[in-house]
Amino acid sequence: MQVAQNPGLTGTLAEYATSTSVDALPGPIRELGKLIILDEFASARFGAGRPAGRLAARFVVSQAARAEARVLGTRYRSSAELSALANGTAGHADEIDGAHVVGGHPGATLVHAAAAVAQLRHRGGAELINAVVLGYDVGTRLIDACGGTFRLKDEFHLHADFLHAVGAAVACGRLIGLEPRRMANALALATFRANGLCALFREDNHVSKAFCNGQYASAGVGAALMAEAGLEGVADVIGERHGLLDAWGVEDGRERVVRGLGTEFGVNGANFKFLRAGYPIHAAVEAAMELVAAHGITPDAIRSVLVGMPGNAMRVVDGRTMHNICLQDMLGAALVRGGLSLTASPFPEIQTDPVFTRLRERITLRVDPGLERDQPDGRGAVVTIDLADGTTVDRRVDHPRGHSLRGRPTWPELGAKWREALSGVDTDSWISAAAALEQLDDVGTFAERFAESRH
Template structure:
């Protein structure tokens, strides 16, 4: 698959493009054109060979991505739109958005919400998105961090389980703050937001459920699987940005690398770092998508790679389980 070049129309407002450039042009000896080594220093032949081999592996991975389960998921994501949502699904998504925003306003008055709000205000940033419970605005990633933390500050937010009763955690506290912050930054419509949140639920819940749900990862491995909803947040944000299939997958890989959390916060005193886990996952979803839009690359296939987003000790668990879900069952 060729590296992204040129410009892409980013956001719900197509007048806000982001330049996407390929990496530095490499010459035949493996160095960057226009960049000469320091005087007196020879080019390291071993480093050059390693660089060429890594580039070749990347090309092979990209070529084999089309036809994979992950690419099918990304293709599905890029085709989603509000108009094709069943009425009851759209209504439920709207209720989830309003419920989660209300939880964020309540949580902003609690210790975790107050502290994270002050932190975000101190960090500054472009005034792109609302910080709930505050007169301040901040950059979309930092607003998602604050609102995701506040929204889970006292466990008022909704939980989710699949139809076969596999718990997947608190997706709304991650997906809604991420999607809402980026939708505001990009001047998206309410319909765009509802579609993105629905997609985020679809992806995050499926990934966690096919790895066995909350119990195995929490009980056997000490991992908080709810943080994997950062994958859903990344897909929601990538959809709002209008990214293509490969950049949806880059966004997911970049998000999950920032957000996987341990189970230890369940034993804390004041429910602060557990709330921070959801805020960090929301931040990761926004950051992953925005970086992918800017041309930042990651694993082509975090879902199916060895040691990818699988249950610890079970390489390719997501790949093997995902293939048991027929594409026809998707919305």
């Protein structure tokens, strides 16, 4: 990629962003972008019926605003900024949306920010694909340049997803058609509007955690629109003294921001979920259910369960008060129910089941030395089950189903996921429309497929 002389890091990203187009994307990247867009739209439609999604929609609908973009899962429209708020929140309302190898949930922020602006400006599906791919490039690079999710959390107490607001601003700016200097302004303006202290993870429910993604989506939309209106920011908010990298960057952060730009795409690290649970839980549940199937294990036959994980992943899901990011809760439920359903949560009803109570108390987590060595920031798990007859069985899963290092899902696999999760909904029409997204003249017609008249 050719870069103008001394534009600063922000200028380099801004110039790159304004030069991108869907035609320049490799075919597999375009296809992956469409899979992500479908999954995130469907996640928001699903999450619109969950507490965080309902609360966000209720708030947005109560505000006086222009009807610019669909609030997914409802019959309402609101401003692009408020719709992004509601849809980003709904998208992450129940841990069914995609994740990423750098950590976090970029899709819930990036897709819904870009989709809101695409509806506002009547952009086509090809432009949306390009914007989403671009947003992933910027957001994931910034997190990597700051040392990753766990460094931002452990050293600075920051929820790394706030940097996806900057990626969202770039995606929205590309859809609006910002020139490079105003695109740089949008990046700077986004940093004023997004943050998140990791104390939010200690909440009892899954409202603030979801709301953050909505806030970051809204911040990206607002920053791009403000930049278009002429509001300014420092020219190099990433590389400037007291800028983003000065605050949080690692030693080689400057190189990480631009390394492989235009050839190495952030969407390649996108992970898809096939369980409604925090991503570090998936490999453990998969390994346990494989053992149950292979050995005919019943709940009464289990004496104890030991789950080995990388230390960073273990800290995310060990003994949490939010059921769907608590490994003990979700694995215990899976062992009792024979798996986890996409249609209904086992909580709180299962908490009165004495079989669940007994099993949950017998699940122990520890750092697995092999996984800690091989993938310290990974999502693998080793599950060892001790049985009442004195035998022990174990299974290691390095990468759960849907993980980018295991292989992206196919259209039929995503179709099966959403047919199970949203029975009675014409998900097949979603699949066909998403697969042909490049041919769509106006993203608004795609968004209308995810409306719901009963709200």
